Amino acid sequence: MSDSKLKKVLVGVGGGIAAYKVCEVVSTLFKAGMEVRVILTNSAQKFVAPLTFATLSRHRAYTDELFWRSSNPRPLHIELGEWADVFVIAPLTANTLAKLACGIADNLLTNTVLASKCPILLAPAMNTEMWEQHTVRDNWEKLLTDSRYHSMGTASGLLACDRIGAGRMAEPAEIVSHVYSLLHTAGERDLFGKQVLVSGGGTREYLDPVRYIGNPSTGKMGLALAQAALHRGAKVTLVHAPVTWELPLGIEAIPVVTSEEMQQAIMLYLQIADVIIMSAAVADVKPRQYSKHKLPKYRLPDSLALEPVTDIIAEIARRKQPRQKLVGFAAQTGDIVTPALEKLQRKSLDAIIANPIDQPDSGFGCDTNKAVFLDRSGQKIEIPPCSKLKMAHHIFDFL
Known part of the structure; x- marks a missing residue:
């Protein structure tokens, strides 16, 4: 650090x-x-x-x-x-x-x-x-x-x-x-007695048992958020897409693969959560048809028919209670603030973290990150380059 x-x-x-x-x-x-x-x-x-x-x-x-x-x-x-x-x-x-x-x-x-x-x-x-x-x-x-x-x-x-x-x-x-x-x-447990629900990693939408639509997310930010919440005294549930790292002690981990599985797991724990942080890189679309057997190369379609997946964070926003806080992430290139503000309003989030994925030492797969914290009260706070665990603590500080 x-x-x-x-x-x-x-x-x-x-x-x-x-x-x-x-x-x-x-x-x-x-x-x-x-x-x-x-x-x-x-x-x-x-x-x-x-x-x-x-x-x-x-x-x-x-x-x-x-x-x-x-x-x-x-x-x-x-x-x-x-x-x-x-x-x-x-x-x-x-x-x-x-x-x-x-x-x-x-x-x-x-x-x-x-x-x-x-x-x-x-x-x-x-x-x-x-x-x-x-x-x-x-x-x-x-x-x-x-x-x-x-x-x-x-x-x-x-x-x-x-x-x-x-x-x-x-x-x-x-x-x-x-x-x-x-x-x-300094040892303060300011999340003691709270239930924190975190999503992390990149979902996979399969065309057949081998090929899928995915993204480079490694789930490191979700892991950092879960660790920070745990260390601050919270009970933590981490719903994560496929990851390569070992899960830490004390965190209830729910492994999933597809966006549909992630939605089902999150909805199962939604009502007991006080804070929901959606850091997962969830697919926007999936193949319209799925083959149970690997498709030979000659049978791969020239154009892939797609259909949208459920917008999980929008669904959470519709169901959440006034006592709950809902935080989203917006991984962007170029101008990161404008699309994040639009997403904050459109999806009725309490706060959003906009982070660049086109800059060195930031975004997918990195151990470090930088971002801008935005919330509905108008706060706009820049988080300078730091470890993802440090960023997670900054986010909970702001919340």
């Missing part, structure tokens, strides 16, 4: 095999221009050496030995606690979880938690049986009643103990994205 310079992220590493994944977290944050400091528990040092984290963060790593022998004028845990903008604990072990839930401070990591005020992101990792123990679940639920703590949850899959089940630590990219969000919001 271009505005991440001078942001300070403190990473606490617990004693679990997933500690090796935290190397990627630290490296990514440093490359993004952030200052990173790392605390290792004694158990963590048995999995990854302090020198590894010192090299990746370009700063010495902190251990209990340094804590107890520190000759600093001020206590080390106080300095680190006051220094951090965001505190990440990964992997969060059952042992450290129990200490945090009970307010125990018997090492540098737990002392620093109690000496800090910044948001704390928790990425637990442990064996399935351990994760599902009543005492562990009680500690987890107790800890999350404190608004300082933000949860990554755990994934399911093959664990280091060869068990297949819950308990895997979130992937480094997910942890990094959540850190970006916390740096933007």
Whole structure:
């Protein structure tokens, strides 16, 4: 993120095999221009050496030995606690979880938690049986009643103990994205209790089982919107066309292919949504006839008969309640504002995001974007080039 310079992220590493994944977290944050400091528990040092984290963060790593022998004028845990903008604990072990839930401070990591005020992101990792123990679940639920703590949850899959089940630590990219969000919001959950419905990706309208009418949308903007809403406390449903990226933890994902399938899925969740953001690139037309078998080349028509598909966002606008906000996207070339304003009025949207697809580092497939936010009250706010996650947060800020 271009505005991440001078942001300070403190990473606490617990004693679990997933500690090796935290190397990627630290490296990514440093490359993004952030200052990173790392605390290792004694158990963590048995999995990854302090020198590894010192090299990746370009700063010495902190251990209990340094804590107890520190000759600093001020206590080390106080300095680190006051220094951090965001505190990440990964992997969060059952042992450290129990200490945090009970307010125990018997090492540098737990002392620093109690000496800090910044948001704390928790990425637990442990064996399935351990994760599902009543005492562990009680500690987890107790800890999350404190608004300082933000949860990554755990994934399911093959664990280091060869068990297949819950308990895997979130992937480094997910942890990094959540850190970006916390740096933007300072941990505020302004969407808590809200239901956010997002569409993303490009629909496909098939001529036969192989050929289709489509577009280059990758769904990255929809993913960013879903992540931003989740990180701000919302319950999120993402209806997405075919994508290549893995879906993050905590988001209810509904995969679809065609515009008709997307319409059906969205209408199923429409009534419970407080905010609906239509970032999907939905087809405007589809082949009039569909062949169940692949057409040989010689049977392809010289001209393809087309028919319009249902205008999903217009249908939503007709059905939406006064309490709901409906936001659309307008991907344009050339003048992006005039057609977006026309679409805003014609489809009775509350707001629209106009973004160029004919400029470098913007539009389909890019990790970055730029846009103009327009709403019915007359606001016109330019969003400068930034990551799509940052843009998603700007959109929720404006809403």
